[in-house]
Amino acid sequence: MLILPSLLLALGVIFYPFYEIVRLAVSDVSRFGLVRGFSGWDNFNRVAADPVFLDALVRTLVWTATVVGGTILLALPVALVLREDFWGRGVARTILMLPWSIALSMAAVVWLWAFNADYGMINATLQHWGLIDKPLHWMARPETAFPVDVGIGIIVSIPFTVTILLGGLSSIPGEIYEAARIDGARPWQSFWLMTLPMLRPFMNIAIVLNVIHVFNSFPIIWVMTQGGPDNRTHILVTYLYELSFYLGRPGPAAVVSLVVLAIVFSATAVYMWLREREA
Amino acid sequence: MSRPLRSVLSWLVLSPLMAVTLLPFAVMIATALKPHDEVLSYPPTWLPRRLAWENFRDMWDTVGFGQAAFNSVLIAVAATALALAIAVPAAYAMSRLPMKGRGAYRQFLLVTQMLSPILLVLGLFRMAAAIPFGDATMADTRLGVIIVYAAYHLAFAVWMLSSYFATIPADLEEAAWIDGASRGRAVLSVFLPLALPAIAVTGIVTFVASWNEFTVALTLLRDPSRLTLPLKVVNLVAGRYSVEWNQVMAATLLATLPVAVVFSLLQRYLVTGLTLGAVK
Amino acid sequence: MRQGWKWLAGACAALAFVAPQAARPAQAETVRMTVSFYSAATGPYFEKMAADFHAANPGIDVKIEVVNWPSLLQKLQTDIGGGTNADVSIIGTRWLLDFVKDGIAEPLDGLMAPGFKERFIGPFLKPGQIGGKIYGLPIAASARAMYYNKAMLTKAGFPNGPKTWDDVVAVAEKVKADGGNGFGLMAKGTEVDVYFYYALWTHGGDVLDANQKAAFNSPAGVKALSLYKSMLDRGLTEPGPTNYTREDLQNQFKQGRLAMVMTAPFLINQIAKEAPTLDYGIVPVPTGTTQATYAVTDSVVLFANSKVKPAAMKWLDFLFTAAPRITFTKGEGFLPTTNDEAKDPAFTENERLKVFVNLLPNARFAPTVTGWEDTAKAVTDAVQSVYLGTATPEAALNAAAAKANQSLGK
Numbered sequence: 001m002l003i004l005p006s007l008l009l010a011l012g013v014i015f016y017p018f019y020e021i022v023r024l025a026v027s028d029v030s031r032f033g034l035v036r037g038f039s040g041w042d043n044f045n046r047v048a049a050d051p052v053f054l055d056a057l058v059r060t061l062v063w064t065a066t067v068v069g070g071t072i073l074l075a076l077p078v079a080l081v082l083r084e085d086f087w088g089r090g091v092a093r094t095i096l097m098l099p100w101s102i103a104l105s106m107a108a109v110v111w112l113w114a115f116n117a118d119y120g121m122i123n124a125t126l127q128h129w130g131l132i133d134k135p136l137h138w139m140a141r142p143e144t145a146f147p148v149d150v151g152i153g154i155i156v157s158i159p160f161t162v163t164i165l166l167g168g169l170s171s172i173p174g175e176i177y178e179a180a181r182i183d184g185a186r187p188w189q190s191f192w193l194m195t196l197p198m199l200r201p202f203m204n205i206a207i208v209l210n211v212i213h214v215f216n217s218f219p220i221i222w223v224m225t226q227g228g229p230d231n232r233t234h235i236l237v238t239y240l241y242e243l244s245f246y247l248g249r250p251g252p253a254a255v256v257s258l259v260v261l262a263i264v265f266s267a268t269a270v271y272m273w274l275r276e277r278e279a
Numbered sequence: 280m281s282r283p284l285r286s287v288l289s290w291l292v293l294s295p296l297m298a299v300t301l302l303p304f305a306v307m308i309a310t311a312l313k314p315h316d317e318v319l320s321y322p323p324t325w326l327p328r329r330l331a332w333e334n335f336r337d338m339w340d341t342v343g344f345g346q347a348a349f350n351s352v353l354i355a356v357a358a359t360a361l362a363l364a365i366a367v368p369a370a371y372a373m374s375r376l377p378m379k380g381r382g383a384y385r386q387f388l389l390v391t392q393m394l395s396p397i398l399l400v401l402g403l404f405r406m407a408a409a410i411p412f413g414d415a416t417m418a419d420t421r422l423g424v425i426i427v428y429a430a431y432h433l434a435f436a437v438w439m440l441s442s443y444f445a446t447i448p449a450d451l452e453e454a455a456w457i458d459g460a461s462r463g464r465a466v467l468s469v470f471l472p473l474a475l476p477a478i479a480v481t482g483i484v485t486f487v488a489s490w491n492e493f494t495v496a497l498t499l500l501r502d503p504s505r506l507t508l509p510l511k512v513v514n515l516v517a518g519r520y521s522v523e524w525n526q527v528m529a530a531t532l533l534a535t536l537p538v539a540v541v542f543s544l545l546q547r548y549l550v551t552g553l554t555l556g557a558v559k
Numbered sequence: 560m561r562q563g564w565k566w567l568a569g570a571c572a573a574l575a576f577v578a579p580q581a582a583r584p585a586q587a588e589t590v591r592m593t594v595s596f597y598s599a600a601t602g603p604y605f606e607k608m609a610a611d612f613h614a615a616n617p618g619i620d621v622k623i624e625v626v627n628w629p630s631l632l633q634k635l636q637t638d639i640g641g642g643t644n645a646d647v648s649i650i651g652t653r654w655l656l657d658f659v660k661d662g663i664a665e666p667l668d669g670l671m672a673p674g675f676k677e678r679f680i681g682p683f684l685k686p687g688q689i690g691g692k693i694y695g696l697p698i699a700a701s702a703r704a705m706y707y708n709k710a711m712l713t714k715a716g717f718p719n720g721p722k723t724w725d726d727v728v729a730v731a732e733k734v735k736a737d738g739g740n741g742f743g744l745m746a747k748g749t750e751v752d753v754y755f756y757y758a759l760w761t762h763g764g765d766v767l768d769a770n771q772k773a774a775f776n777s778p779a780g781v782k783a784l785s786l787y788k789s790m791l792d793r794g795l796t797e798p799g800p801t802n803y804t805r806e807d808l809q810n811q812f813k814q815g816r817l818a819m820v821m822t823a824p825f826l827i828n829q830i831a832k833e834a835p836t837l838d839y840g841i842v843p844v845p846t847g848t849t850q851a852t853y854a855v856t857d858s859v860v861l862f863a864n865s866k867v868k869p870a871a872m873k874w875l876d877f878l879f880t881a882a883p884r885i886t887f888t889k890g891e892g893f894l895p896t897t898n899d900e901a902k903d904p905a906f907t908e909n910e911r912l913k914v915f916v917n918l919l920p921n922a923r924f925a926p927t928v929t930g931w932e933d934t935a936k937a938v939t940d941a942v943q944s945v946y947l948g949t950a951t952p953e954a955a956l957n958a959a960a961a962k963a964n965q966s967l968g969k
Contacts (some may be wrong), residue, residue: 003369003384006433010391013430017402024401031632031657033401033640074296081293086286095297095541096303101539103491103509106531109516110303112312113524115804118811121306124323137799141947155299160484205442209392209435216395219493223513229747229801230943237397245633247932248657250401257398265391272386319810341599404637418643498637501624515627522806
């Protein structure tokens with residue numbers, strides 16, 4: 001069958017590691033990944049009692065909601081403008097797609113440097129314009145560091161989202177606008193009553209893919225703040241990584257993996273259910 | 280609204296976002312061209328006092344840039360090819376052939392798409408290390424990374440392709456059958472040309488995702504001669520006693536520029552690929 | 560140079576000794592070594608040593624893999640889990656206990672040539688011994704002291720550097736009045752906990768008690784952290800310490816923008832290279848009630864699953880002879896770990912380095928106990944929350960102690 005290879009590959013590369021994770025979660029695992037023995041719910045209890053984990057769980061939801069929400073809110077008007085025919089549209093498109101071409105990890109490195117309190121160009125420019133009188137310590141406090149993380153998350157998600165929405169917009173035949181205008185519809189009316197509903201499937205796909213991607217997004221927060229200071233920019237995947245590879249606790253890290261997987265599965269289930277209901 | 284007015288308005292609306300988009304590039308260029316002693320000068324300035332082109336040469340040597348770029352290209356191209364080779368038939372089947380369990384398969388895809396490799400990284404490495412390859416194991420091989428990338432991008436590719444394939448009217452192929460073409464022939468001569476833009480778009484997205492990937496490569500690759508560009512760049516910053524920011528930015532710039540150029544050129548096709556979709 | 564010739568002679572002698580064996584059609588053995596990245600010189604140094612060693616021992620190839628510190632634990636973890644680890648590796652000595660518990664590290668006593676053990680400086684070898692056996696050889700050692708900017712401190716009335724914490728506060732106040740940053744306070748990246756321990760130890764406190772339980776929340780600990788916090792609140796440190804890693808502070812110091820910072824000897828090398836005109840001095844960590852510093856070693860271990868143990872030991876033996884050691888320690892800015900290298904004028908005639916060496920009798924090493932990493936993390940979080948103003952020193956340290964005790968000794 002045509003889909004068999006895809007099934008095999010996906011199953012192999014996903015289910016065996018999954019089995020390993022489950023095994024680690026219920027085992028007493030040494031810092032160096034050797035399984036010392038069965039430990040039942042020990043790792044689970046440990047994680048459940050960990051305030052950093054609970055914090056990171058909440059923050060993950062905030063992170064996903066704000067990044068995806070912000071991305072959609074920005075990408076929609078951008079896509080609408082880019083659909084218009086104007087001088088230099090090609091250039092504008094190209095510029096807005098540029099962040100796509102930098103690897104996420106590298107982009108985070110560049111932003112980290114740009115936000116450097118002493119030598120970074122952001123403080124230098126803001127000072128030059130007289131907007132601030134002394135360097136701001138962006139990454140020193142979670143109150144500023146986390147919004148910076150979110151902002152960068154939004155910027156790097158825009159190109160992909162705009163592309164999908166543009167594709168969606170161009171699938172709407174121009175004639176219906178023509179017809180609507182003849183019928184006396186105002187521009188915002190045709191936006192609400194025609195563009196948005198027809199864009200809906202594309203919006204859905206953009207939201208779902210972004211949620212998946214942002215929920216699991218690791219490099220931005222990892223490179224910019226490593227979850228700090230005081231653990232207050234951790235999301236689940238960065239915390240999981242720190243647990244596993246910095247604190248040498250593969251067992252609890254595997255538990256966090258499972259929790260994230262559980263959330264992902266239930267989110268998928270809810271999404272499926274919504275789609276079923278709609279159909 | 281007249282075109283000039285519309286143009287001015289459009290640019291006005293887009294300009295804040297563009298400024299933010301271009302900022303990292305400006306930072307990269309400015310720092311990459313600063314001499315070593317000026318990078319950490321305080322207060323910092325945008326313009327270097329002299330253009331320090333030697334940063335690129337120094338960086339090339341210390342990073343091993345050529346080899347890393349080769350690794351990145353090799354891995355991204357091979358992963359994309361592998362993913363497409365498997366995804367195109369699957370997507371075709373999804374959109375054309377009636378089969379049992381299509382819904383289940385779709386669901387399965389969505390779930391696999393949701394599993395970021397980082398959640399399974401430890402398991403992935405253990406698996407790679409358990410598969411013999413040559414006189415060692417799949418761990419620390421580029422092939423291992425290629426297979427993992429292909430597997431994780433598969434879901435997206437199938438999903439994306441099958442949505443596009445569904446918009447290509449089946450009548451065209453059916454017409455070809457009536458004209459006496461075999462099913463395979465119809466696919467090759469009628470379906471594929473129409474699907475090409477979608478395949479290209481999916482390919483680009485997969486390529487970029489592989490090119491950008493960090494976590495799997497970080498976990499699987501060890502030998503300095505096999506590391507990809509993102510790894511090399513982050514290695515320059517993380518855990519060093521001193522960070523040579525000018526070299527870091529030079530490396531980032533050089534790693535990004537070719538992709539940015541290719542992207543700018545293909546960008547037109549990227550959007551048309553999405554817009555073409557169906558037969559006019 | 561003289562050392563170089565001596566070494567060359569030694570290499571020739573070794574070659575003559577090995578030659579008959581090499582003449583046998585023996586299969587070449589490969590020894591793989593994982594090396595942590597200390598500086599840009601680390602990779603080239605080990606490559607060169609490997610080539611020199613191969614020239615003397617044609618039957619043995621040494622393959623070097625250089626890894627950054629933050630990736631090292633991860634690499635070891637995945638490699639060991641997958642059974643693809645190298646034969647020898649540099650590790651943080653604090654990980655050694657886990658290595659031994661899991662049977663990953665091979666005890667070296669039986670494999671070491673006679674006299675090998677005696678080459679090491681006693682206190683540095685001790686952390687590598689567990690249960691009376693040697694598992695780790697100290698390849699890198701360092702201690703901490705305070706660097707001060709001479710111009711700034713002279714202006715503040717302390718031309719010979721601060722001796723006590725009161726001096727530090729007095730200096731910082733003067734520096735602040737001149738618009739500068741007085742005391743460098745780090746609260747980001749690795750060793751945030753250690754920076755707090757400097758003050759903890761010198762106020763008479765300790766990190767763990769005799770039962771290996773958390774003791775850093777003692778009155779001395781609260782006093783130490785309150786001292787740092789009050790300096791921060793009074794503007795006597797650089798603003799926003801949670802933004803500054805040790806490297807950031809070192810950079811500020813090199814640029815003459817920071818009056819005082821505590822760090823390792825390798826800053827001497829960096830200043831010589833990057834800021835040769837900077838006039839600075841080095842004094843012991845300031846005292847509160849006692850004198851103390853932090854000493855840390857990195858160890859080389861031999862993996863128990865290595866198939867080329869004798870060859871690997873030969874390589875280690877070579878690495879720990881005088882000439883390779885001197886090149887390494889000098890190049891990286893560490894402290895000598897073997898007696899022979901310590902005699903080299905590079906170390907005996909370096910006044911600045913001597914400050915560090917003289918501190919060693921009062922040095923504290925990270926204890927070999929499981930859960931040390933978790934303790935470091937808990938203390939780091941506590942310190943950060945205090946600087947961010949979300950917790951009092953006492954509350955933060957107590958919470959950290961409770962957290963650390965969950966992992967200590969388990």
